[in-house]
Amino acid sequence: MELDGKIAVITGGAGGIGLATARLFLEQGAAGVAVVDFNQSNLDAAQQALSDDRVIWIQADVSTTEGVQKYMKEVASTFGRLDVLFLNAGVEGVVRPMIDYPEDVFDQVMAVNVKGVWLGMKYGFPLLRQHGGGSVIITSSVAGLGGTPSVSAYVASKHATIGLMRTAALEGAPDQIRVNTIHPSPVDNRMMRSLEEGFAPGQGIAAKENFTKMIPLGRYASNEDIAQLALFLASDRSSFITGATYVVDGGMKA
Ligand SMILES: NC(=O)c1ccc[n+]([C@@H]2O[C@H](COP(=O)([O-])OP(=O)(O)OC[C@H]3O[C@@H](n4cnc5c(N)ncnc54)[C@H](O)[C@@H]3O)[C@@H](O)[C@H]2O)c1
Numbered sequence: 001m002e003l004d005g006k007i008a009v010i011t012g013g014a015g016g017i018g019l020a021t022a023r024l025f026l027e028q029g030a031a032g033v034a035v036v037d038f039n040q041s042n043l044d045a046a047q048q049a050l051s052d053d054r055v056i057w058i059q060a061d062v063s064t065t066e067g068v069q070k071y072m073k074e075v076a077s078t079f080g081r082l083d084v085l086f087l088n089a090g091v092e093g094v095v096r097p098m099i100d101y102p103e104d105v106f107d108q109v110m111a112v113n114v115k116g117v118w119l120g121m122k123y124g125f126p127l128l129r130q131h132g133g134g135s136v137i138i139t140s141s142v143a144g145l146g147g148t149p150s151v152s153a154y155v156a157s158k159h160a161t162i163g164l165m166r167t168a169a170l171e172g173a174p175d176q177i178r179v180n181t182i183h184p185s186p187v188d189n190r191m192m193r194s195l196e197e198g199f200a201p202g203q204g205i206a207a208k209e210n211f212t213k214m215i216p217l218g219r220y221a222s223n224e225d226i227a228q229l230a231l232f233l234a235s236d237r238s239s240f241i242t243g244a245t246y247v248v249d250g251g252m253k254a
Pocket of ligand 1: 013014015016017018036038042060061063088089090091092112139141142183186188190191192
């Protein structure tokens with residue numbers, strides 16, 4: 001039991017990676033998991049798929065102060081502590097060259113993927129500090145480590161999370177708060193279906209084949225592959241690891 005007694009928050013928790021991680025954290029003995037998501041129908045489906053009385057389900061928008069204060073307040077009042085903060089909510093935006101990229105979509109991607117992470121730490125650090133620190137895990141992407149044409153907002157936002165992570169790792173260290181980013185390659189879930197369709201409208205399967213060719217291990221990641229890395233960083237096995245970037249990419253960045 002890697003997470004015996006720990007309390008975790010998972011944002012974007014009703015999505016592919018988030019829900020797989022919630023399930024794994026519970027299997028590994030977490031005493032409580034707050035699944036935070038903006039999308040109520042995703043939350044309803046997740047609640048059907050994972051019924052466990054250690055879970056609280058919170059509808060909140062991570063890109064707003066009200067949303068973040070709402071989920072932190074609920075975690076504090078239900079569990080009284082926080083040990084693991086998995087800042088995982090994210091949106092992909094659209095697939096379009098920069099000259100055609102809609103400004104409102106750019107702003108929305110930055111609001112969720114960057115400001116949402118910043119707000120999570122701004123309001124999460126005080127709670128983590130109260131009981132001797134903990135682990136913050138931020139879902140970046142291989143798109144945080146290099147450019148890809150036509151997804152400028154997503155790429156910029158995922159690079160930005162590394163800057164937030166490095167700053168937060170230094171600010172959190174005196175309180176034993178560890179902060180790391182994880183960088184998945186394409187994961188076999190909704191977000192990649194949307195990006196495949198964006199890159200090759202009507203030819204998603206061909207787009208998937210092209211992406212797969214870039215991955216030396218020859219397949220997309222599963223949600224569970226990513227959850228396993230989150231588990232390691234959440235657990236005390238990684239107690240001396242902070243300020244680091246972790247690829248989970250089948251060799252894509254090698
Ligand atoms: N799927 C991939 O191939 C891939 C690869 C690398 C990184 N990532 C990152 O992994 C993270 C999880 O994505 P996923 O792959 O599980 O996709 P997903 O779309 O299944 O999950 C994302 C979840 O975030 C939620 N969300 C979106 N905006 C929100 C907001 N404002 N407030 C709260 N919740 C919000 C969505 O409702 C959704 O349930 C994201 O940060 C994504 O960028 C995904």
